[in-house]
Amino acid sequence: MGTLRLIPVCVPAMNSQPPFRHILIIEDQKARRIIALEQATYTIGRASSNDIVVYDRIVSRHHATLVRIKPSPRQDNHIYRIIDGDLEGNRSTNGLIINGKTYESYNLKHGDSIFLGAKAKISYRILSTALEIDLFNPLEDVQIHGTDELSAVANSYPYESTITTRQPLQERDPQDLVRLASFPELSPNPIIEMDFSGNLTYLNPAASIKFFNIEQDKLKHPVLAGLLSEISNLQGNLLLREITVNHEVFEQYVHYLSDNQLIRSYLFDVTERKNAEKTLKYRALHDTLTDLPNRSSFDERLAASLNQARRNGYVMAVLFLDLDSFKNINDSLGHTIGDQLLKKFAQRLNLCVRAGDMVARWGGDEFTLLLPQIKTPEDTVNLAQRILQELKHPFDIGGHQLHIKTSIGIAIYPQDGEDAETLLRNADAALYRAKERGRNHYQFYKSTMTSKASMLLKLENLLYKAIEENELNLHYQPQIKLKTNQVTGMEALIRWYHPELGNVSPVKLIPLIEKTDLIIPFSLWVLRRACQQCQQWQKDDLIQVPVAVNFSAKQFQQPNLVQIVAQILEETGLEPQFLELEVTETALMQNLHFSQETLKELRQLGVNIALDDFGTGYSSLRCLQKLPVNTLKIDQHFIQSLEDNFQDTSVISAVIALGKSFHLRVIAEGVETLKQLELLQRLNCEEVQGYWFSHPLEPEEARQFLRKKIEINKIT
Numbered sequence: 149m150g151t152l153r154l155i156p157v158c159v160p161a162m163n164s165q166p167p168f169r170h171i172l173i174i175e176d177q178k179a180r181r182i183i184a185l186e187q188a189t190y191t192i193g194r195a196s197s198n199d200i201v202v203y204d205r206i207v208s209r210h211h212a213t214l215v216r217i218k219p220s221p222r223q224d225n226h227i228y229r230i231i232d233g234d235l236e237g238n239r240s241t242n243g244l245i246i247n248g249k250t251y252e253s254y255n256l257k258h259g260d261s262i263f264l265g266a267k268a269k270i271s272y273r274i275l276s277t278a279l280e281i282d283l284f285n286p287l288e289d290v291q292i293h294g295t296d297e298l299s300a301v302a303n304s305y306p307y308e309s310t311i312t313t314r315q316p317l318q319e320r321d322p323q324d325l326v327r328l329a330s331f332p333e334l335s336p337n338p339i340i341e342m343d344f345s346g347n348l349t350y351l352n353p354a355a356s357i358k359f360f361n362i363e364q365d366k367l368k369h370p371v372l373a374g375l376l377s378e379i380s381n382l383q384g385n386l387l388l389r390e391i392t393v394n395h396e397v398f399e400q401y402v403h404y405l406s407d408n409q410l411i412r413s414y415l416f417d418v419t420e421r422k423n424a425e426k427t428l429k430y431r432a433l434h435d436t437l438t439d440l441p442n443r444s445s446f447d448e449r450l451a452a453s454l455n456q457a458r459r460n461g462y463v464m465a466v467l468f469l470d471l472d473s474f475k476n477i478n479d480s481l482g483h484t485i486g487d488q489l490l491k492k493f494a495q496r497l498n499l500c501v502r503a504g505d506m507v508a509r510w511g512g513d514e515f516t517l518l519l520p521q522i523k524t525p526e527d528t529v530n531l532a533q534r535i536l537q538e539l540k541h542p543f544d545i546g547g548h549q550l551h552i553k554t555s556i557g558i559a560i561y562p563q564d565g566e567d568a569e570t571l572l573r574n575a576d577a578a579l580y581r582a583k584e585r586g587r588n589h590y591q592f593y594k595s596t597m598t599s600k601a602s603m604l605l606k607l608e609n610l611l612y613k614a615i616e617e618n619e620l621n622l623h624y625q626p627q628i629k630l631k632t633n634q635v636t637g638m639e640a641l642i643r644w645y646h647p648e649l650g651n652v653s654p655v656k657l658i659p660l661i662e663k664t665d666l667i668i669p670f671s672l673w674v675l676r677r678a679c680q681q682c683q684q685w686q687k688d689d690l691i692q693v694p695v696a697v698n699f700s701a702k703q704f705q706q707p708n709l710v711q712i713v714a715q716i717l718e719e720t721g722l723e724p725q726f727l728e729l730e731v732t733e734t735a736l737m738q739n740l741h742f743s744q745e746t747l748k749e750l751r752q753l754g755v756n757i758a759l760d761d762f763g764t765g766y767s768s769l770r771c772l773q774k775l776p777v778n779t780l781k782i783d784q785h786f787i788q789s790l791e792d793n794f795q796d797t798s799v800i801s802a803v804i805a806l807g808k809s810f811h812l813r814v815i816a817e818g819v820e821t822l823k824q825l826e827l828l829q830r831l832n833c834e835e836v837q838g839y840w841f842s843h844p845l846e847p848e849e850a851r852q853f854l855r856k857k858i859e860i861n862k863i864t
């Protein structure tokens with residue numbers, strides 16, 4: 149049995165009844181209701197003092213006014229004019245839109261859709277008092293102008309009178325009346341009549357078929373149940389309700405004909421529409437991949453649980469989770485595997501929680517959990533441990549055994565936040581901290597976390613966008629051979645300009661990237677861009693020298709680094725000898741054995757290796773023998789103190805000599821002055837890089853630099 153949803157309409161006494169009734173059908177956040185217009189004026193708005201209250205926050209307090217007017221002195225019938233705002237000229241905030249057009253004042257016509265800039269919908273109808281018969285004429289012949297949405301609203305009431313375009317009944321010929329009278333019999337929609345004592349007086353064929361046991365069930369049948377009790381409550385004569393009979397949903401329009409002591413019902417099967425609405429609602433609240441509730445659903449539930457917790461003094465918990473290194477799986481094994489992993493992960497999560505708890509997919513590889521009632525914060529520890537434990541078994545997906553870890557951030561109501569936003573933010577900050585601590589952990593929120601974490605989070609989000617939307621850029625700094633003045637290489641240096649943050653230095657950017665799962669996409673992006681650029685220089689006959697790409701310690705330790713490099717070389721078609729990877733000795737020394745293996749493989753691929761910032765690590769000289777590198781880059785710190793530090797001079801000459809004996813290129817970095825240059829020349833340094841020759845250049849500037857260089861070299 150459906151709920152009663154419709155508002156009775158006041159009908160004047162029979163003898164004074166006008167030929168037409170003016171009706172507003174209002175659908176807003178509260179309900180759908182019908183209002184019969186009888187007064188000379190009506191105020192419409194959100195405030196409860198209005199004659200017609202529309203429950204929607206976007207509607208102005210006093211949004212519009214209806215005024216009954218006579219279109220001409222000779223006409224008997226009146227019409228209603230709707231005016232934006234009140235009669236003193238104060239306009240509404242969002243305006244008055246009728247059939248898709250904005251009006252300050254408008255004479256309402258049958259079928260008009262009124263829109264108050266909100267979700268609330270108002271339709272205007274002129275109904276005949278001979279409603280019962282004409283009710284079956286659909287609105288087809290009513291012209292509705294406006295947006296599709298508005299037309300759809302108007303058309304959702306297809307069974308109303310269009311009497312305005314028709315003759316009054318008494319003027320119709322008898323044949324016509326017979327034809328009209330037979331309408332109920334032919335109607336595919338059930339029509340049922342009973343008297344005020346509850347006896348059935350009429351069933352049309354459609355009703356007999358649909359509700360075959362109605363005569364037996366009588367007032368217990370959902371179609372009839374509750375109708376009699378409404379008689380005493382009803383102030384008007386019309387009631388609309390929704391009922392369910394054997395899984396079919398009907399809209400039931402009930403007319404109370406007091407003069408005849410009859411109750412006549414018209415039923416329309418809306419099952420399909422309801423099912424479609426249900427599906428849409430389900431889709432709107434669930435994630436299609438994992439079938440878990442989605443973010444909106446979680447928000448709704450969190451708000452409701454918070455209310456309950458506040459009322460009953462419950463403690464509750466919000467957990468934020470994400471998969472560690474999920475991006476790597478997506479990037480290396482593809483999205484299909486990634487998707488399957490998310491699905492299976494969602495299933496396992498669901499197994500960990502109790503009935504009444506909620507698991508939702510927040511987006512990407514992020515999940516949220518809601519525990520609406522816990523005894524103490526420690527209860528969440530059990531759950532977090534259960535989840536971490538559950539993940540100890542690998543996921544078997546497409547023949548891959550995937551070992552997945554997760555980090556979990558926990559915020560407790562009320563101690564860590566009293567509203568949804570704060571709780572979520574703090575659970576997220578705790579998650580961030582869990583990741584910082586080395587992943588595969590759970591972490592409770594602490595008040596010291598938010599500011600730093602949210603700053604980093606903001607940067608991280610921006611960075612994701614930057615990589616996706618190509619906001620990053622590479623600049624190139626030439627390396628010069630002093631004897632010939634020729635370019636021997638170009639070092640690629642990352643640049644990120646963000647409109648709000650300004651230029652973010654690589655020194656800040658790289659550690660940030662290392663904290664996120666962006667390392668692989670970032671490495672791929674930089675390599676691809678640098679290799680493409682180097683190819684282009686060769687195609688343009690500018691240079692045939694390597695492009696140098698910096699790799700941080702973490703980047704260098706990516707397990708599939710060699711495949712990534714090979715993939716990009718193949719993709720861009722750059723020959724491997726034109727790529728040089730710059731790694732610092734400190735990075736290599738973090739895991740010497742691994743570094744040696746990786747370097748060997750990279751060398752086998754044909755790629756060059758440069759030791760960047762050489763001289764800053766204590767193990768410099770020893771590591772040289774163990775690592776197969778091609779180039780040494782003397783750290784700029786030595787060059788810059790060259791003029792006044794004798795010791796640095798001796799380090800530089802030792803490195804140069806060492807390089808020569810190992811047949812390595814030696815480049816002095818950070819050469820800024822002529823004096824430094826001359827000193828380096830005296831120390832037999834062959835190659836230099838620094839502001840003295842050129843700052844790192846944008847691609848177009850680099851092209852011009854290289855072109856100029858060729859021309860100068862031709863002349864000299």
Ligand code: C2E
Nearest residue numbers: 641642654655658674698699700818819820838839840844
């Ligand atoms: P690095 O590889 O040693 O790069 C040299 C840095 O010195 C660059 O700073 C460059 O702009 C700057 N430089 C060049 N000539 C001079 C000079 O004459 N005087 C002075 N004072 N500085 C000079 P930048 O671009 O800010 O990069 C800083 C560091 O960030 C780089 O040091 C490198 O370790 C890292 N980095 C830059 N781009 C990338 C990248 O794409 N990936 C990775 N992993 N690290 C990068």
Ligand code: MG
Nearest residue numbers: 639698730760
């Ligand atoms: Mg470098």
Ligand code: MG
Nearest residue numbers: 760761781817
């Ligand atoms: Mg360097």
